[in-house]
Amino acid sequence: MSGGRGPVVGAIWAQTPGGVIGRDGGMPWSAPEDLAFFRRTTTGHPVVMGRRTWESFPERFRPLPDRTNIVVTSAPERVAGEGVLTAGSWAGAVERALAAPGAERIWVIGGAVLLAEALADGPHPVTEALVTTIGLDVEGDTFAPVLDDAVWDTEPVVAPSVSRGGPTWRVDRRTRR
Numbered sequence: 348m349s350g351g352r353g354p355v356v357g358a359i360w361a362q363t364p365g366g367v368i369g370r371d372g373g374m375p376w377s378a379p380e381d382l383a384f385f386r387r388t389t390t391g392h393p394v395v396m397g398r399r400t401w402e403s404f405p406e407r408f409r410p411l412p413d414r415t416n417i418v419v420t421s422a423p424e425r426v427a428g429e430g431v432l433t434a435g436s437w438a439g440a441v442e443r444a445l446a447a448p449g450a451e452r453i454w455v456i457g458g459a460v461l462l463a464e465a466l467a468d469g470p471h472p473v474t475e476a477l478v479t480t481i482g483l484d485v486e487g488d489t490f491a492p493v494l495d496d497a498v499w500d501t502e503p504v505v506a507p508s509v510s511r512g513g514p515t516w517r518v519d520r521r522t523r524r
């Protein structure tokens with residue numbers, strides 16, 4: 348859908364088989380290898396996130412280093428002065444990302460509100476999603492978008508293994524047909 352030119356907009360998230368991505372403002376599992384995969388994948392590229400995801404990071408870990416961090420919010424004063432860019436919409440965030448280093452690849456990193464907006468049709472559609480499946484059956488309050496198998500191909504990119512945090516994890520690349 349990107350026509351083979353211009354930036355690729357990708358989404359990256361981790362979910363349980365039941366679709367949970369968050370609980371109580373955080374992620375209800377520990378899988379450091381997946382965090383390392385996330386870091387390797389997104390470093391050097393702009394990352395776009397919702398304000399609640401920004402606030403889910405401990406202050407000492409934000410902004411995420413070596414990446415332009417763009418936070419979508421209707422209240423930019425809440426994150427002002429923290430070394431991030433802000434935007435009032437997904438489209439505005441993409442415009443800011445396009446001017447950042449590494450913008451041949453832009454990553455939307457959550458949460459649920461922003462992923463839903465980014466996956467909706469628009470001028471810069473998400474064409475690829477890297478989805479980690481964490482092998483846990485846990486309750487949550489925030490859920491991943493559902494990608495229709497008729498529209499999104501699936502290719503395994505990290506084989507299942509046991510995280511030292513406890514659960515199994517694996518990664519699939521989902522590509523929009």
Ligand SMILES: NC(=O)c1ccc[n+]([C@@H]2O[C@H](COP(=O)([O-])OP(=O)(O)OC[C@H]3O[C@@H](n4cnc5c(N)ncnc54)[C@H](OP(=O)(O)O)[C@@H]3O)[C@@H](O)[C@H]2O)c1
Nearest residue numbers: 360361369372373397398399400420421457458459460461
């Ligand atoms: N498992 C994963 O991979 C993963 C990834 C990311 C996050 N998470 C989890 O997901 C949860 C947070 O996700 P969430 O869905 O609650 O929130 P979110 O998407 O991170 O942030 C929502 C906020 O973004 C802002 N926003 C979104 N669209 C906007 C628009 N069009 N215009 C203006 N502002 C807009 C609003 O901020 P204002 O209220 O400031 O206007 C909104 O309240 C946490 O539990 C987090 O740990 C999990």
